[in-house]
Amino acid sequence: xxxxxxxxxxxxxxxxxxxxxxxxxxxxxxxxxxxxxxxxxxxxxxxxxxxxxxxxxxxxxxxxxxxxxxxxxxxxxxxxxxxxxxxxxxxxxxxxxxxxxxxxxxxxxxxxxxxxxxxxxxxxxxxxxxxxxxxxxxxxxxxxxxxxxxxxxxxxxxxxxxxxxxxxxxxxxxxxxxxxxxxxxxxxxxxxxxxxxxxxxxxxxxxxxxxxxxxxxxxxxxxxxxxxxxxxxxxxxxxxxxxxxxxxxxxxxxxxxxxxxxxxxxxxxxxxxxxxxxxxxxxxxxxxxxxxxxxxxxxxxxxxxxxxxxxxxxxxxxxxxxxxxxxxxxxxxxxxxxxxxxxxxxxxxxxxxxxxxxxxxxxxxxxxxxxxxxxxxxxxxxxxxxxxxxxxxxxxxxxxxxxxxxxxxxxxxxxxxxxxxxxxxxxxxxxxxxxxxxxxxxxxxxxxxxxxx
Amino acid sequence: xxxxxxxxxxxxxxxxxxxxxxxxxxxxxxxxxxxxxxxxxxxxxxxxxxxxxxxxxxxxxxxxxxxxxxxxxxxxxxxxxxxxxxxxxxxxxxxxxxxxxxxxxxxxxxxxxxxxxxxxxxxxxxxxxxxxxxxxxxxxxxxxxxxxxxxxxxxxxxxxxxxxxxxxxxxxxxxxxxxxxxxxxxxxxxxxxxxxxxxxxxxxxxxxxxxxxxxxxxxxxxxxxxxxxxxxxxxxxxxxxxxxxxxxxxxxxxxxxxxxxxxxxxxxxxxxxxxxxxxxxxxxxxxxxxxxxxxxxxxxxxxxxxxxxxxxxxxxxxxxxxxxxxxxxxxxxxxxxxxxxxxxxxxxxxxxxxxxxxxxxxxxxxxxxxxxxxxxxxxxxxxxxxxxxxxxxxxxxxxxxxxxxxxxxxxxxxxxxxxxxxxxxxxxxxxxxxxxxxxxxxxxxxxxxxxxx
Numbered sequence: 001x002x003x004x005x006x007x008x009x010x011x012x013x014x015x016x017x018x019x020x021x022x023x024x025x026x027x028x029x030x031x032x033x034x035x036x037x038x039x040x041x042x043x044x045x046x047x048x049x050x051x052x053x054x055x056x057x058x059x060x061x062x063x064x065x066x067x068x069x070x071x072x073x074x075x076x077x078x079x080x081x082x083x084x085x086x087x088x089x090x091x092x093x094x095x096x097x098x099x100x101x102x103x104x105x106x107x108x109x110x111x112x113x114x115x116x117x118x119x120x121x122x123x124x125x126x127x128x129x130x131x132x133x134x135x136x137x138x139x140x141x142x143x144x145x146x147x148x149x150x151x152x153x154x155x156x157x158x159x160x161x162x163x164x165x166x167x168x169x170x171x172x173x174x175x176x177x178x179x180x181x182x183x184x185x186x187x188x189x190x191x192x193x194x195x196x197x198x199x200x201x202x203x204x205x206x207x208x209x210x211x212x213x214x215x216x217x218x219x220x221x222x223x224x225x226x227x228x229x230x231x232x233x234x235x236x237x238x239x240x241x242x243x244x245x246x247x248x249x250x251x252x253x254x255x256x257x258x259x260x261x262x263x264x265x266x267x268x269x270x271x272x273x274x275x276x277x278x279x280x281x282x283x284x285x286x287x288x289x290x291x292x293x294x295x296x297x298x299x300x301x302x303x304x305x306x307x308x309x310x311x312x313x314x315x316x317x318x319x320x321x322x323x324x325x326x327x328x329x330x331x332x333x334x335x336x337x338x339x340x341x342x343x344x345x346x347x348x349x350x351x352x353x354x355x356x357x358x359x360x361x362x363x364x365x366x367x368x369x370x371x372x373x374x375x376x377x378x379x380x381x382x383x384x385x386x387x388x389x390x391x392x393x394x395x396x397x398x399x400x401x402x403x404x405x406x407x408x409x410x411x412x413x414x415x416x417x418x419x420x421x422x423x424x425x426x427x428x429x430x431x432x433x434x435x436x437x438x439x440x441x442x443x444x445x446x447x448x449x450x451x452x453x
Numbered sequence: 454x455x456x457x458x459x460x461x462x463x464x465x466x467x468x469x470x471x472x473x474x475x476x477x478x479x480x481x482x483x484x485x486x487x488x489x490x491x492x493x494x495x496x497x498x499x500x501x502x503x504x505x506x507x508x509x510x511x512x513x514x515x516x517x518x519x520x521x522x523x524x525x526x527x528x529x530x531x532x533x534x535x536x537x538x539x540x541x542x543x544x545x546x547x548x549x550x551x552x553x554x555x556x557x558x559x560x561x562x563x564x565x566x567x568x569x570x571x572x573x574x575x576x577x578x579x580x581x582x583x584x585x586x587x588x589x590x591x592x593x594x595x596x597x598x599x600x601x602x603x604x605x606x607x608x609x610x611x612x613x614x615x616x617x618x619x620x621x622x623x624x625x626x627x628x629x630x631x632x633x634x635x636x637x638x639x640x641x642x643x644x645x646x647x648x649x650x651x652x653x654x655x656x657x658x659x660x661x662x663x664x665x666x667x668x669x670x671x672x673x674x675x676x677x678x679x680x681x682x683x684x685x686x687x688x689x690x691x692x693x694x695x696x697x698x699x700x701x702x703x704x705x706x707x708x709x710x711x712x713x714x715x716x717x718x719x720x721x722x723x724x725x726x727x728x729x730x731x732x733x734x735x736x737x738x739x740x741x742x743x744x745x746x747x748x749x750x751x752x753x754x755x756x757x758x759x760x761x762x763x764x765x766x767x768x769x770x771x772x773x774x775x776x777x778x779x780x781x782x783x784x785x786x787x788x789x790x791x792x793x794x795x796x797x798x799x800x801x802x803x804x805x806x807x808x809x810x811x812x813x814x815x816x817x818x819x820x821x822x823x824x825x826x827x828x829x830x831x832x833x834x835x836x837x838x839x840x841x842x843x844x845x846x847x848x849x850x851x852x853x854x855x856x857x858x859x860x861x862x863x864x865x866x867x868x869x870x871x872x873x874x875x876x877x878x879x880x881x882x883x884x885x886x887x888x889x890x891x892x893x894x895x896x897x898x899x900x901x902x903x904x905x906x
Contacts, residue, residue, distance in 0.1 A: 010801025
């Protein structure tokens with residue numbers, strides 16, 4: 001799977017840009033930047049340390065400023081907004097699509113939002129306010145109210161004439177939505193069916209009413225799942241009375257999927273997906289400290305466990321040498337189970353109906369691996385310390401810790417979810433806390449009972 | 454971000470299905486399954502333990518079998534294929550799109566592939582063979598050769614008549630591709646521009662030639678990046694002579710992005726993204742063993758480091774109590790840096806031009822957090838063991854280990870990549886190996902020098 005050429009494009013742009021910046025001549029830098037799409041510029045800005053980032057941000061074509069702000073992560077967005085004066089900001093964002101504007105609204109100063117609302121016509125202002133009335137992460141917040149609708153009691157010919165009059169269609173329009181007089185959603189008509197049917201065909205005959213609309217309150221992860229389950233490019237959003245409010249398009253869904261992926265990858269380590277690669281040291285420090293302090297507390301518990309056995313260790317120092325192995329192997333085995341469970345939860349594949357079966361499978365895997373690894377470890381310890389009892393104790397303790405790691409790996413994300421927390425967040429820290437403490441306890445406890453008895 | 458309703462749909466389907474299966478009456482199960490899309494059925498099958506999975510697989514409408522096989526992960530696909538006889542398999546896959554067929558070709562028995570090739574017409578056989586001639590993970594392998602092309606020297610009217618004659622268009626057709634007589638790619642014409650322009654408009658005037666085609670050898674991650682940078686729904690694929698070979702559509706790109714996300718999340722723990730939640734215990738065991746054995750070796754190195762200081766520990770058992778804290782905190786701090794670096798590499802945001810700046814930032818974060826956490830830890834140790842020297846030693850050792858964790862977290866993924874390995878795979882195990890070994894060494898080494906000198 002490794003493929004050195006994969007990131008060539010971004011990496012090459014980054015290198016060219018860095019070289020150009022190093023020469024100090026800004027003309028070539030500006031030309032280079034303005035050949036890129038806003039998403040590419042956003043990616044480049046995220047790759048730049050703070051000082052260079054400000055410099056490059058000043059060179060971006062003001063027409064692209066708004067789109068770039070939409071595409072960067074929240075932390076970087078804040079840093080870019082902090083460098084713009086209110087007039088620049090209003091100019092940058094006032095031409096954005098309603099859904100994009102809603103997306104960044106919370107990061108904009110109130111003064112700027114008010115200015116933008118004032119500059120809009122009545123219809124767009126109402127639309128933006130409606131989108132903002134839905135909670136972040138809901139379908140209503142993601143949708144774009146700019147939708148092309150048609151009536152069922154008309155013909156292909158009439159619709160084609162209407163479209164020619166209208167001119168441009170919104171991006172990613174693959175279907176027109178059919179609505180009733182009360183603007184209720186009835187179904188959709190594909191552009192391809194308009195193109196491949198005779199002009200006299202009634203729209204009625206072309207309606208595809210199989211795609212049910214998305215309720216405005218649906219969560220964004222569910223929206224993403226529906227899109228990928230049905231291979232949609234766009235989908236209608238309705239309120240509780242089936243009134244059509246807007247549409248969600250695949251480009252926003254791709255962004256959601258990417259964000260969720262980053263959330264899972266960074267979340268287990270206790271970082272947010274908006275973490276800026278080059279965030280100011282003070283901010284990065286404070287964010288990491290939270291989890292390190294949690295970790296300090298859990299590490300104290302583990303140290304206390306060891307502390308209970310000071311007398312035992314004092315008599316057999318080899319225990320101190322070997323105890324990190326039992327804890328470490330348990331931690332890594334548990335991390336594997338944890339990763340599998342978190343993915344299963346994210347995909348909706350793990351629930352009450354199968355969690356016991358999953359646990360049973362993981363316990364068997366842990367038992368077999370524990371016995372095998374325990375035997376190997378026992379033999380090595382025997383050769384190293386020439387102590388049969390010690391060798392047996394470490395074999396048993398390792399097997400016990402792998403079994404425990406399986407239980408903890410399956411249950412921690414489920415417990416976090418049950419308690420209303422994000423199952424990914426910080427789960428790795430809780431897992432190693434338990435595999436450390438209980439690994440030490442089993443190993444040192446068994447040694448106390450069996451070797452010094 | 455936590456939202457209990459997110460996975461409701463899959464979880465609800467899973468619960469309904471499990472309840473129906475438990476009653477033993479298969480009629481309702483079959484009816485439930487056949488209201489779902491192939492992707493939803495695939496997701497459900499992945500959520501089921503092996504025995505129930507076989508049962509449900511037997512109830513899926515044979516018309517959906519092929520699409521379901523395309524949507525499940527590789528491990529689950531193998532287990533489903535193993536239950537079908539060759540005739541069923543041929544029937545299931547022969548109507549798949551060329552790109553989907555190519556996607557699962559390597560998992561099908563040779564006999565089935567030959568049968569399918571024999572049943573195809575000459576044109577489709579050539580197309581499939583062409584797609585299969587490109588390596589897995591390349592644009593050529595992802596593309597669908599079924600593309601609608603038009604000539605530049607014609608009019609909207611002629612194209613519309615051609616489309617009406619042709620009837621159905623391939624899924625996700627948002628643009629028609631304009632080609633020369635030699636089938637070279639010249640540009641694209643959107644369906645919306647065909648709909649919004651007068652019948653007499655020359656195609657020439659509607660060509661958008663800004664979107665450059667994707668070279669067939671491009672890697673799939675780069676393809677995904679280009680799609681999300683430019684908000685494409687479909688894109689043309691060409692060979693080295695700019696001859697149009699096919700097109701890639703957003704649904705495949707969404708699958709790539711999901712797979713990469715899973716790859717990163719599971720890879721750090723040493724699992725593949727195709728890992729089946731309910732894989733047979735024997736297989737799961739063998740896969741995990743590989744990394745656990747790597748971990749056993751690294752743990753031995755750490756144990757050996759501790760072993761060098763047996764004499765020191767023998768004189769001051771408190772060292773054994775405290776040493777896991779130094780190692781564990783370093784491991785967790787390093788995991789945070791690691792997650793950030795791996796994401797940066799995946800997005801192409803980390804390269805030679807900025808790695809030193811990233812490292813410098815992480816070193817400063819580590820220094821400040823190390824001094825702060827070290828001070829807190831030192832005070833607690835002072836209160837606990839009433840030993841000023843020990844308290845100072847652990848403060849310094851913790852700071853040193855956090856600095857080391859920053860270096861290791863930044864460099865391990867880069868080194869793995871430089872050596873041609875996947876930067877995510879097993880990186881967590883290598884990181885904790887180093888933070889453990891060097892954490893023990895610093896702490897016990899300093900204690901030996903300063904406390905027993």
